[in-house]
Amino acid sequence: MFKGWVIDKIDGRQTVALQNIDEARLPEGEARVRIDWSTINYKDALALTGKGPVVRQFPMVPGVDLAGHVESSSDPAFMPGDAVFVNGWGLGETHWGGLAERASLKAAWLLKPPAALSLKDIMALGTAGYTAMLAILALENHGLKPGTDTILVTGASGGVGGFSIAFLAALGYKIIASTGRMQEADYLKALGASDVIDRAELSSPGKPLGKERWAGAIDSVGGHTLANVCASTRYDGAVAACGLAQGMDFPATVAPFILRGVTLYGIDSVYKPNDIRRTAWERIAQLLDRTQLERITHERPLADALTVAEELFAGKVRGRVLIKIDA
Numbered sequence: 001m002f003k004g005w006v007i008d009k010i011d012g013r014q015t016v017a018l019q020n021i022d023e024a025r026l027p028e029g030e031a032r033v034r035i036d037w038s039t040i041n042y043k044d045a046l047a048l049t050g051k052g053p054v055v056r057q058f059p060m061v062p063g064v065d066l067a068g069h070v071e072s073s074s075d076p077a078f079m080p081g082d083a084v085f086v087n088g089w090g091l092g093e094t095h096w097g098g099l100a101e102r103a104s105l106k107a108a109w110l111l112k113p114p115a116a117l118s119l120k121d122i123m124a125l126g127t128a129g130y131t132a133m134l135a136i137l138a139l140e141n142h143g144l145k146p147g148t149d150t151i152l153v154t155g156a157s158g159g160v161g162g163f164s165i166a167f168l169a170a171l172g173y174k175i176i177a178s179t180g181r182m183q184e185a186d187y188l189k190a191l192g193a194s195d196v197i198d199r200a201e202l203s204s205p206g207k208p209l210g211k212e213r214w215a216g217a218i219d220s221v222g223g224h225t226l227a228n229v230c231a232s233t234r235y236d237g238a239v240a241a242c243g244l245a246q247g248m249d250f251p252a253t254v255a256p257f258i259l260r261g262v263t264l265y266g267i268d269s270v271y272k273p274n275d276i277r278r279t280a281w282e283r284i285a286q287l288l289d290r291t292q293l294e295r296i297t298h299e300r301p302l303a304d305a306l307t308v309a310e311e312l313f314a315g316k317v318r319g320r321v322l323i324k325i326d327a
């Protein structure tokens with residue numbers, strides 16, 4: 001038996017509980033992993049609270065991220081005792097995920113941590129840190145340059161936002177942070193933002209084109225915010241869209257794209273091929289500042305997962321929550 005959160009649907013109603021689960025119920029997979037760390041991402045909070053249609057099959061163990069040690073593997077690439085981690089690949093959506101003491105996984109999903117990062121570091125960063133780096137790679141490939149270019153980061157007090165700021169600051173960009181929590185301005189400046197703006201400036205319907213304010217942006221908010229972010233991106237600039245905390249809609253016009261040559265990049269972390277994942281994690285390992293990692297992250301036990309999910313939607317979670325699994 002092992003302990004894990006289970007989301008189920010009974011008579012059309014979603015249930016969620018921390019349960020003792022028989023190992024025989026684990027899904028098929030080449031590798032059995034004892035989980036040491038997991039996290040609560042926005043998507044996990046949607047799944048746990050039932051606020052969003054994240055879970056595709058019931059019963060489901062939530063948790064899009066996990067890190068731990070291999071107990072057994074039929075794939076020779078992994079030996080018992082190997083430290084491994086997984087981000088995405090449908091964990092917590094179509095395959096049992098990380099908010100539990102055990103997982104059974106496809107070997108193709110497992111990565112070994114870069115030398116400079118522990119499993120705990122990797123889960124503190126989690127999908128949020130890895131997605132922030134994917135967004136930065138898209139802006140770099142577009143040609144944005146530190147020193148000269150200003151980048152806007154929306155949803156700044158969240159996980160993707162916090163790591164985007166920390167990494168962009170380490171690279172030498174000037175950063176504008178947009179937040180609904182102006183009381184967190186000191187925290188955002190400590191991460192590396194030079195300016196902090198109220199998200200209300202961006203969250204209502206705006207004009208097709210605004211003043212050119214930034215060369216690029218990392219947006220985890222969507223909705224009117226993303227439309228306004230594009231409208232105020234400078235000529236030939238780029239926006240990396242990775243989230244929907246305000247909404248799934250995109251009520252924009254084509255004006256920024258056809259009159260200013262702005263490029264909108266879509267960022268997906270879930271099904272990214274492993275070579276790009278490794279590149280992103282190596283860049284993170286090079287750039288990571290441990291003081292910033294500690295500033296962004298809070299640790300909670302597995303039993304708190306549902307409470308953390310509720311706190312996240314109440315705007316009470318700053319940065320990232322790392323979940324310690326005591327297997």
Ligand SMILES: NC(=O)c1ccc[n+]([C@@H]2O[C@H](COP(=O)([O-])OP(=O)(O)OC[C@H]3O[C@@H](n4cnc5c(N)ncnc54)[C@H](OP(=O)(O)O)[C@@H]3O)[C@@H](O)[C@H]2O)c1
Pocket residue numbers: 041042043127128131154155156157158159160161178179180181199203220221225241242243244245246267268269270312315319
């Ligand atoms: N594409 C991918 O592969 C990928 C990967 C990871 C995450 N995501 C998505 O990215 C988003 C952020 O994820 P996360 O883990 O960083 O979540 P998070 O920690 O909850 O951060 C989201 C932030 O968005 C802001 N926000 C919340 N509600 C808002 C609203 N109604 N209007 C405007 N801003 C709002 C808040 O920041 P302030 O308080 O500072 O305003 C909040 O901290 C989510 O939508 C998530 O699903 C996508």
